[in-house]
Amino acid sequence: MTAHTLTLHKGQRTVFRDHRRFKVVVAGRRWGKTQLSKISICRKASKPKQLIWYVAPTYGMARSILWDELREAIPRAWIQSVNETRMSIRLHNGTRIELKGADKPDTLRGVGLNHLIIDEAQDIREDTWYKVLRPTLASTRGDVLIIGTPKSFNWLYDLYMLGQRGDHYVTKKGQRRLNPWKSWQFPTITSPFIPKEEIEAARGDMDEKSFRQEFEASFETMSGRVYHAFDRKIHVGDYAFNPKLPIWVGQDFNIDPMSSVIMQQQENGEVWIVDEAILFGSNTQETANEISRRYYRHMGQTTFYPDPAGANRGHSRGESDLDILREAGFKRLKYRRKHPKVADRINAVNRMFQSGDGQIRLRVDSKCKHAIAAFEQTIYKPGTREVDKSAGYEHPADAVGYCIDLEFPVREVTILGLSL
Structure with missing residues (x-):
């Protein structure tokens, strides 16, 4: 079989001709991602006995974006059978093409894929890639094309940056490696099929930030961010652990994940987030074991700042989360007897990132990916000051807040009888 002829513009051809195993395309609206x-898919389908998946955020989106166009694109002589209900196409050469939705990730496990396309990746959960879809490529050494439009600095951005390291990169151990990732960024204007006047009309109809994100394929910070003072360009860098300094551990007891964020106050007064222990499907005992494993030589200089709810007795032996930490050897626990106001805790963290007079006193080591995601992607519910917890990003930021609110509380200021 030979691949069916389809027209590609210059940017699409650049991606198509690259043979890297992991490819990431970040493109503006109407650039031509579907084409x-x-x-x-057609190129891969020309080979025998391939299993090819196209995955969109939902099953319905997969159907509306690609199904009809894909059926038209594949030469009829190739097709053995079509299952409309399951959106599956079987070819005479033994290849199967299936369209899937990422909204039910457990249905995507346990297969070996030769080729995978993830579309609208910005709207798919990070865990669906790392825990479900990435493993499907392991046994077959399959390849993947990940396509999306920017939506804040989320996991799509992280994968995009892997492809920006060049043809070779140096590992943390100093080893030079061939980079299996390649990424591209294409604004809508690079598509010859969209009239420039349409793009300019969109520019006039949208706010600047939305236009940059949707049409210029620019990664932008999310609207309604809880930790609005955080800026990865300013606050993220190399902030290493210092064994001579005290260790502060902010602790959130959410089961999935259990979030421990390790901080150290520097001699200049700044607080550095130097490490994190994010354990999914875990418990307090496993968390205590992990922190002990990492910092067993420094137990005497370690202080936990736990969620006050950890004082409640809720385990089978009638012990609390704090009892478990004490039994593990962590004797220094600092916490409020009742929860601080959420707004106070958030304000304390934002003020450490940047105070009103421009001081920056909180910094994050670049390896703390979950903490960075929490600061960038925790948002308020639209039209409210209530934290939106549906995406589950907030837990490491909460852990930081339990510590910062105690050590650097926002003080109430009274001016002419008014409390501010």
Whole structure:
């Protein structure tokens, strides 16, 4: 079989001709991501006995974005059978093409894929890639094309940055490696099929930030961010653990994940987030074991700042989360007897990132990916000051807040009888 002829513009051809195993395309609206998906599938489908998946955020989106166009793109002579209900196409050469939705990730486990396309990746959960879809490529050494439009500095941004390291990169151990990742960023204007006047009309109809994100394929910070003072360009860098300094551990007891964030106050008064222990499907005992494993030589200089709810007795032996920490050897626990106001805790953290007079007193080591995601992607519910917990990003930031609120509380200021 030979691949069916489909038209590609210059940017699409650049991606199509690259043979890296992991490819990431960040593109503006109407750039031609669907066309690229179709031809990528057709090329792979020309080989015998391939299993090819196209995954969109939902099953319905997979159908509306690609199904009809894909059926038209594949030469009829190739097709043995089509299952409309399951959106599956079987070819005479033994290849199967299936369209899936990422909203039910457990249905995507346990297969070996030769080729995978993830579309609208910015709207798919991070765990669906790392825990579900990435493993499907392991036994087959399959390849993947990840396509999306920027939506804050989320996991799509992280994968995009892997492809920006160049043809070779140096590991943390100093080893030079061939980079299996390649990434591209294409604004809508690079598509020859969209009139420039349409793009300019969109520019006039949208706010600047939305236009940059949707049409210029620019990664932007999310609207309604809880930790609005955080800026990765300013606050993220190399902030290493110092064994000579006291260790502060902010602790959130959410089961999935259990979040421990390790901080150290520097001699200049700044607080550095130097490490994190994010354990999914875990418990307090496993968390205590992990912190002990990492910092067993420094137990005497370690202070936990736990969620006050950890004082409640809720375990089978009638012990509390704090009892478990004490039994593990952590004797220094600092916490409020009742929960601080959420707004106070958030304000304390934001003020450490940048105070009104421009001081920056909180910094984050670049390896603390979950903490960075929490600061960037925790948002308020629209039209409210209530934290939106649906995405589950907030837990490491909460852990930091329990510590910062105690050590650097926002003080109430009274001016002419008014409390501010």
